[in-house]
Amino acid sequence: MPEEEYDALVIGAGVAGMEAAIDLGDMGFKVMLVEKEPTIGGKMLLLSKVFPTLDCASCISGTKTSTVSHHQNIRLLTYSNVDEIEKSKSGFRARIIEKPRYVDASLCTSCGDCEDACPIIVPNEFDFGLRGRKAIYIPFDTAVPKSAVLDLDNCIYCMQCERTCPADAIDFLQVPKVHTVNVKAIILAVGFKLFQAEKKKDYRYGEYRNVVNSMQMERIVSPTRPYNAVVRPSDGKEPQNIGYVLCTGSRDKTVGNPRCSQVCCMYSMKQAQLIMGSLPAADITLYYMDIRAYGKGFEEFYRQSRDMGVKFVRGKVAKVEQKVNTDLTVYYEDTEGSGGMKKADHDLLVLSVGLLPNTDIVKAFNGIKVELDEVGWIKVRDEGKSSVLTSADGVFAAGCTTGPKDIPDSVLEAGAAASQCAAYIIKKMGSPIEQ
Ligand SMILES: Cc1cc2nc3c(=O)[nH]c(=O)nc-3n(C[C@H](O)[C@H](O)[C@H](O)COP(=O)(O)OP(=O)(O)OC[C@H]3O[C@@H](n4cnc5c(N)ncnc54)[C@H](O)[C@@H]3O)c2cc1C
Secondary structure: OOOEEOOEEEEOOOHHHHHHHHHHHHOOOOEEEEOOOOOOOHHHHHOOEEOOOOEEHHHHHHHHHHHHHHOOOEEEEOOEEEEEEEEOOOOEEEEEEEOOOOEOOOOOOOOOHHHHHOOOEEEOOOOOOOOEEEOEEOOOOOOOOOOOEEOHHHOOOOOHHHHHOOOOOEOOOOOOEEEEEEEOEEEEOOOEEEOOHHHOHHHOEOOEOOEEEHHHHHHHHOOOOOOOOOOOOOOOOOOOEEEEEEEEOOOEHHHOEOOOOOOHHHHHHHHHHHHHHHOOOOEEEEEEOOOOOOOOOHHHHHHHHHHHOOEEEEEEEEEEEEOOOOOEEEEEEEOOOOOOEEEEEEOEEEEEEOEEEOOHHHHHEOOOOOOEOOOOOEOOOEOOOEOOEOOOOOEEEOHHHOOOOOHHHHHHHHHHHHHHHHHHHHHHHOOOOOO
């Protein structure tokens, strides 16, 4: 394929990457936005509502996903990986591999007939395995782009989808496409990974079905939830006594993450308030080390949670045991009150998992050193000067790429990265590519 020219390459189309791409595009810069998943939006698309305002998450992110997909200055590549980035005369040359969807997205009408015909069911990533999806699937209702994708690893080649598709969009002969792009600057917006709760062995995540992580709980309380009501996974019963273990995998040297994940206190309180809306009689207990409610309106949100009846227990959860009826007993060290080891019963336990670095992208840089900090996040060159400058000239960072952040801070930083990227392009190379 011929080489393509853009002003900037934005890697990652979560809320930060989308914001940075839109800001640059609005300034007249040509942007290539690359997302490794089949759809854009990142973690925000999975959320129900956002703290502290309880605004609908997809109402906010929906305007961004739609702007990105229609913007005349943004070329969007989904289901694509940046394979190699090297220095070039104009700045950087990147090699991007676009994976085959085995569906012609320009023909797919997202009618869902292929999904209905497919006999294979595997866990659905969007709902964190709480329900299934087919081997050929449209990732979720508000997906952008809204096109089916065939997961060949789970396909049994029964050809039912091909026979059923009214648009003739199924194409088993698709192969990966290689794009070579020349850009003047790069913005890394690769976000974060969730702490894998299985690593806290005593909490029995993955073993006891009523121990879920906080992203699964986001899905359970969301209007687009996997079940018809707020119910627990083991038996579909409405939970009446829910426990939250804050700092699961954060501020914990035993799992290699000494840092605070910044959003866990707030999102746990948010979920507690949302659950109370659906299950007014439910008791909710948050086991915490310290409550960190540092942002605008956060302290008020914390007080509101207390006033609503959420119970806050300062204590460290040591282990969890399951009863015959799949209810759970939590053993914890009381670090306030009378002290010592205590136990409490719950019928659902939510692990408020921490945010971890997702920085494999640095391996794609060939001969360019993009440094990581001691925990593995992209290192900021000089915190005092700017939070979006990396150690490499012309490479900027936004959102959770450099550390855990909430959505407003991720968006704010994306704006800063776009401005500094624009200034860099203009200073080093002259004006944006002629329109
Ligand atoms: C359970 C939970 C609840 C939360 N609730 C709230 C809330 O109520 N309010 C709030 O303000 N914040 C909340 N947050 C935090 C919020 O999710 C983050 O602030 C936000 O998602 C950060 O956006 P981002 O774009 O930086 O990262 P992400 O959302 O992680 O997006 C990164 C994107 O980059 C893509 N990507 C990664 N690597 C590559 C690569 N190599 N190539 C191409 N693409 C790549 C990913 O697929 C993804 O689409 C919550 C977090 C959790 C875990």
